Structure formats: C-alpha cells, structure tokens
Amino acid sequence: MPSATHIASKSIISARSVDDVRPLKVIGIGAGVSGILAAIRLPRKLKNTELVIYDKNEEVGGTWFENRYPGCACDIPAHCYQLSFESNPAWSSFYAKAPEILEYWKRVADKYGIRKYMKLSHKAIQARWDESTSKWVVTIQNITTGEVFQDTADALFTGIGVLNEWKWPSIPGLKDFKGKLLHSAQWDESYDYKGSNVAVIGAGSSGIQIVPTLQPEVKRLDHYVRGRTWIATTIAADEVKKRNDTASNFDFTKDEIDAWLKDPTLYLSYRKKLEAELQSGHIITMKGSEAQKEARAFFTQLMRDRLAKKPQVADHMIPDFPPLCKRLTPGPGYLEALTKDNVDVVPTAIERITATGIETTDGKHREVDAIVCATGFDTSFQNRFPIYGIGGVKIGDRWKSRVDTYLSMMVDGFPNFFMSLGPNSGVGGGNLLMLIERIAEYTAQVLYKIQTENILTVQPTYKATQYFTDFCDAYFAGTVFSEECSSWYKGGTGKNGRVVAIWPGSSLHAIQTLAKPRWEDFEYTYVDGNEFGWIGDGWSTLDRLDDADKTYYLDNQQMIHQPLEERTRFEGLAGDLARTALSEENGKNGDKPVVA
DSSP states (O other): OOOOOOOOOOOOSOOOOOOOOOOOEEEEOOOOOHHHHHHHHHHHHOOOEEEEEEEESSSEEEEEEOOOTTTOOOSOOOOGOOOOTOOOOSSSBBBBHHHHHHHHHHHHHTTTTTTGGGGESEEEEEEETTTTTTEEEEEEEEEETOEEEEESHHHHHHEEOOOOOOOOOTTTGGOOOEEEEEEBBBTTTTTTOTEEEEEEEEEEEEHHHHHHTTTTSSEEEEOOOOOOBBBOOOOTTHHHHHHOHHHHHOBHHHHHHHHHHHHHHHHHHHHHHHHHHHHOOOOGGGTTTTHHHHHHHHHHHHHHHTTTTOOHHHOOOOOOOOOSSSBBBBOTTHHHHHTTTTTTEEEEEEEEOOOSEEEOOOOOEEEEEEEEEEEEBBSOOOSOEEEEGGGGGGHHHTTTTTOOOOOBBOTTTTTTTTEEOOOOOOOOOSOOHHHHHHHHHHHHHHHHHHHHHTEEEEOOOOHHHHHHHHHHHHHHHTTTOOOOSOOOGGGGGOTOOOOOBBBSSSHHHHHHTTTSSGGGGGGEEETTSSSTTGGSSOOOOOHHHSSSSSGGGGGGGTTSOOOOOOOOOEEEEHHHHHHHHHHHHHHSSSSSSSOO
16 A cells, blocks of 8 residues: 655654644645635634635636526525525525625635635646655646646545536537537626527536526427436425415515624524424435435426426426435426426437537437537546646556545545545535535644644545445445446446445535544554654653743633533533633634644
C-alpha cells in the first residue's frame, strides 16, 4: 500500500509546545454549496490556517449559478433546502426558483464574509501530490487572462459535485442543425422561444422542469422520451393541496412571512414539520418492503390519472422497475403538460438530427426551430480535472476498475485529500445539505488533528477504504437502488452497474456516521518523524507568554452554595454551545489561546 513521505525521527522530544497549532494552507476547488460551507467552517474551527478556494465561474453558487433554464427550481420545499444554522423565513414560494436560491447562497457568502477566500474565474487544471515536500501542487488557469500558474497547499478539498460536467448527447448530425441548439446546463437566456416549434430531448430532472414551462409559450413541443421514469407527488404535497387542490406550487403570504420573521420559534416549528416528512421515507428504498409496494401502486395510479387524456403515454412512461431505482422526480405540472394538444411525446429512438429537425428510426422527420438537450451530465467520476496521489496514481484511472472511497470523502494513497459530494455521497432521500455540512465539519476535525498533534499527513488505510466500499455493495444489494434500471446513481456503468453516487443508508445515518472521525481507520506520518511528538517539549504556549492568562481553568467557577442544576455551562448541549463559542473566539485571538 502506498504511504506518505516519512521523515526520520531524531528525538522523542519535539520542538513544539503541547498546544502549538502549526500553520496549514488549504486549497479548495469549487465555490458552490460545498465550497461556501468549507469557507464558513474551516476558518472558524481552525487557527493559523490559510484558505483559498478556486472556481471556474465568475460568481459563487455552483449549480445554482450555472443552471438557468426555464423552470429551473428545487423540487424539495425551500424551507428544507437551506443551512441548518441559516434559516430564511422569507422564501417567496414553497418550491423556490433557481434565481431565489442563488440569492440565498450569495447572501450567506456575504453575511459570513467569505468572498475573501474565493478566487473566481479560476479553473483547476490538475492537482498532484508532491512526495518530497508532502504538499499538494495545484495547477490553475485564470479564465479571464489565460494565465496558468501553480499553487501549493498542505491539504486539498474538492467540492465540485457529481452533476457538474455536462455533455452534449451523442446523436449523429447534432452540429448540423441550423436552428437554435440549447443545453439545459448552458442555457442562452437571450433566446426567445415563444411561438416556436421546439424539441426537448430527455426526461430527467431538468427536462421534466423545462417541458411544463415551455409548453404554454411555444407553438408545438416534441418531447423525445426513450427511457421510463417514475413521476412522483411533490414532497410535502399536502401543504400545496391545502392552498389549491389543483396547483403544483404556491406563494407564501406577507402575513405568514412577517409572522415567521417576528417569531423564530413559530418558524422553527414549521421548518421542522417539513423536515420531518423529508427524513421519514427511508423504508421505501428497501426491496420488498410494504412501503415500497404501496408506493409503486400509488405512483402507478397517479401517473395514469394525470395522463388519462393520453393513456398511450402512460403505457410508455410507467417503468417496470421499482420507484427510487433511479432518482424519484416530483415534476410539478409535467404530466399535465404532456396531455396538452401542442405536445407530442415521441418514444421512438432518434436516428439523426438534420439541418431542420429530428429524424427517428421509423423514418419520420419533425421540423423544429429549436432543440433543447436536457441530456444530463457525465456521472462516471472519470472526466474531472486529474488528481494524482502517491506514486503518480491518477484517481480517475484507479476508479475505472472500481470506485472506492472511505466514507465518500477520502481515499488511501491520497494524503490530506478531502472530497465533498464525491462518490457515494448523494442521497436517495432525506436532506443532502445536512450531509454537506457534516463533511465540512469532519474535514475541519481532521485538519485540527493535523495541526495540533505533530501530524504531517493523514490518509485512510487501504483496509478501511475497502471495508466501506464493500459495505456499500452489500447494503445496496438489499435496496431498490440495485435493481435493473438506467440511473445516474450507477455512474454510467449500465442498468446493472454498481451504485456509486449515493450514500449507503439514510441521510440520518450519514449525518450520524460523519459526526466525528474514527481515528483508528487512518494512518499518519509526522512532522519530524516523532510519533509521540504531540506531547511537545514539556512546555505550554502559556508558559512562554508573560501576559498569558495562566489561570484560565478557574474562569468557570461556581459557588458551593449554588444548586447543581444551575451548573450547566459545560454540561450537555449548553456545554457544547459554550465550547463552540470559545472555539470561535480562538479564531479571533490569533495565536493567543482561549481554552475551554
């Protein structure tokens, strides 16, 4: 197994105080949700740390900055799609549109002052571990000037997501089309599609949102749907029905928003109610469960009812695989749009694209003014910027035979390397943002250990990496995710491929698993080769500072005559909050420690 650089020890005594925090530099790639969270958490949890985050886009927000297609929105309630510690009581609608979601993330970035860590319009070209220096060397291109340069760091954090590398479909003649050619992930907002004849290829998450948005505005819409897919009710659909039994979304009233702004407790109760529903459907993912059988019957009837005007479309679209084998898509208004007179669902395979339209394998040619490719992304984890670990091993090449990670975020042979939304990090249900929060916290805990325990490098053991990967395979065998279907969960490996995109368990399981590192699953090298160097040289930093508070441990005194129940500052949740406050205070005081 590869091991990181090791420096021979000269002494059992290391030249450091027991509480020294050695300086670290961290490079992050991606200023989407993962990068924003890293920029919030790392500087507040770590002292003496330099952080720089590069992103190819000119603004923060990641997928919410990039995706601007008509109808782009979050298909879970807006009040569930936000940080646990930054609630927005003023969401305008139940399912928020992309521009409002982007504004939320920009507001978060501004509130926490994290733009100072961001280098926007800078694209990562490659990253390589230098064994001679135990540093990551990252090659960056300034997109504005074209300049290419290198930056180095002690640790590398990637937050580029799985749905990031969009691609055109491999259809003969695509580039011969003389009309307007659009991709859902690179939408031309200047194009006016009103009154046009439009073709939409693909019925994934973006296609399902584009079709009902375009349908009322275009003259004719041809929707090319080869695969089958389950269209579900929206999450927390009962909340929508309370307002309007026929609507698919609703706007909050001014009175509601004002009440939540004035009463955070009232708002929290509403948010927790929605969140509880989001977190309560895990049983549906299990093979043969009654909940799965009931869901299948319910969704089948739902689709047939909504497609009653065109039963032939229901016959084509309703899958023969169970719900959740591929991502379950709510698709508000989508099925209803398919029944409209100006929409033609085309199940026949495309033969080629001509200068004026699309020809299918049955010989029919349909002329259109515009073609929308809602054909998704490269989800293979192969086509990212190259990352080279110990011995020059390229992580993409390693994953060609078997995608393997430790807890979705680390890989043996790649020291001081962390991924947010790497393989097996998505969710088949529940709240993805809570996982991203935990990944940022977990990364901070590992980096803190590096800083304070004389550690040079950390990486998971090969055994731990394989245990987790084997656990994934064993777990998914008992779920509907492993059933035969074409799903991006399988990373483009076919209908019977391994499930490599989502977490092996519920999102609550992931939140608890990632709460704190299991240190015995890692191997370490040390700054001076001294494995016991964490104990330092017998000195505390406080011993070396004349003006330091050498009696800090008395600051939390209570009087003997006070009842025990009042002494809660460092007990339970109150203690956690107090320690968090002190930890954040540490970050404000430079090298002078504030000790809890």
